[in-house]
Amino acid sequence: MRVRWALEEVGQPYHVRLLTFKAMKEPAHLALHPFGQIPTYEEGDLALFESGAIVFHIAERHAGLLPDDANARARSIAWMFAALNTVEPPIFDRALASIFERDEPWYEQRLRALEDSIRQRLEQLSGRLGDADWLDGAFSAGDLLMVSVLLRLKGSGLLDEYPNLSAYVARGEARPAYKRAFDAQLAVFIAASTG
Amino acid sequence: MRVRWALEEVGQPYHVRLLTFKAMKEPAHLALHPFGQIPTYEEGDLALFESGAIVFHIAERHAGLLPDDANARARSIAWMFAALNTVEPPIFDRALASIFERDEPWYEQRLRALEDSIRQRLEQLSGRLGDADWLDGAFSAGDLLMVSVLLRLKGSGLLDEYPNLSAYVARGEARPAYKRAFDAQLAVFIAASTG
Structure with missing residues (x-):
């Protein structure tokens, strides 16, 4: 989703290649x-990995994701x-932890510790964002990655404790480029699930 | 150390300002x-945070840490x-975990799980590095950050299981810029400890 979203923001076409979990561990991958x-990410002779580096590469080569100043x-x-x-x-x-440690006797205690760490970060981020729309002026690749990270908290209830962060994430999701990326990703998921 | 090392690699002078743990949580910081x-990191009107972003900023503005191609x-x-x-x-x-979870009921199991994760990453990194000196051609900011990350394993014994990674880290430490950064950091530490 991060790479799709970045490509949609800058208006670059792309072709998606899906991989099985098995193929991810094979020499070709x-x-x-x-x-x-x-x-x-492949573009001509260039092959890249790490979503942060891929988003940065796209942002550096096309207008719309990094300020000129x-x-x-x-x-x-x-912010990225x-x-x-x-x-x-x-x-x-x-x-x-919620997948792999759910049945451990310490699960509740560990979950609380992790949620305390998350709340500390959200509190600081919320304080910095204040009532601004984006983290530093116009929407940028920093916001794209931050919103995509915060979206992982959907359903946890943690984001709801910080109304300005919830609104920030909603602003990200409302961007036409995000919607196009989401719809395209969803279409792939449905096709793969029913195919 | 990461920022010092980067500044030493590109030959830029710098001034260090130390902070107490208390000052780190105050509004000015x-x-x-x-x-x-x-x-x-402060440079004229610019204030930056995140060591990765600071090292990248230095690497982008001065020759020596990013290839031209x-x-x-x-x-x-x-690689950064x-x-x-x-x-x-x-x-x-x-x-x-070794500091804050040592007395928790899950400590031994969690330590083993973390060390398995670390070994998996080191195995993959070792496979990619092979017998090359650096990760991709000449020494770059990617190596600077990777060596600095692996240095955190000193004393754990984990790095010793991968001789080519141990040699890679040793090559990083042998760089004159690393040595200058290390000596400068050590001098500050000694001054602060005895002052």
Whole structure:
């Protein structure tokens, strides 16, 4: 979704290639992605991995995802790293724990600890966002990644504790490019589920 | 260390400002870093946070940390994101758990799970590096961040299981710029500890 969304924001066409979990661990894919994950990105001779790097590559080559002003551009890149390195880790850990540690005797205690970490980040992010629409001026690749990270919290109730963050995420989802990416992703999911 | 090392690689002078843990949570610092962490970076009117974004900013403005070829540059940026988003999280979690979860009922099991995750990443990274000196051609900001992430494993014994990664880290530490950064950081530490 992150890469699709970025491509839709800048109006670049793309072709999607789906992979089975098995194929992700095979040599052909490991040549593209050393850690056997998705997404990867191919454009001519270039093969990239890491969604942050792919979104940055798209943002650097096409107008619409990074500001022209050099300082504003650097700050937008800082928000890209912050979304992936500072905000996402406890959110990702919570998702993993809720799958793999659900039956452990310590599950409730660990879940509370992870949710405390998430709340601390959300509190700080909420404070910084205030009543602005986006994190630093106009919508940028930093917002794209931050919204996509916060979307992982849907259904957890955690986002509802911070009305300005809920509104921020809703603004992201309301963008036409997000909707096009979501619809395209959903179509693939439905086709794969029924095919 | 990451920012120091980057500045030493490109030969830019810098001034260090130390912070107490208390000052990190105060409004003056939160204005620079929304999540109340270090490092931050100031250059004229620009204030940045997130070590990945700071290293990238330095690498983009000065020769020596990113290749000139556009595709090689994009791949180097992918390794920056990979170091921070894919390799570091389980290494960081292990360090945190060994401090804060040592007395929890889940500690042994969680430590084993984290070390399995770390080994999986190291195995994949070792496979990709092979017998090359650096991850993709010449030393770049991707190597700088990857070596700095792997250095967190010193003393764990985990790195010793992958001789080519141990040698890779040693090559990083042997760089004159790394040594200058390390010596400068150590001098600050000694001064702060005895002052």
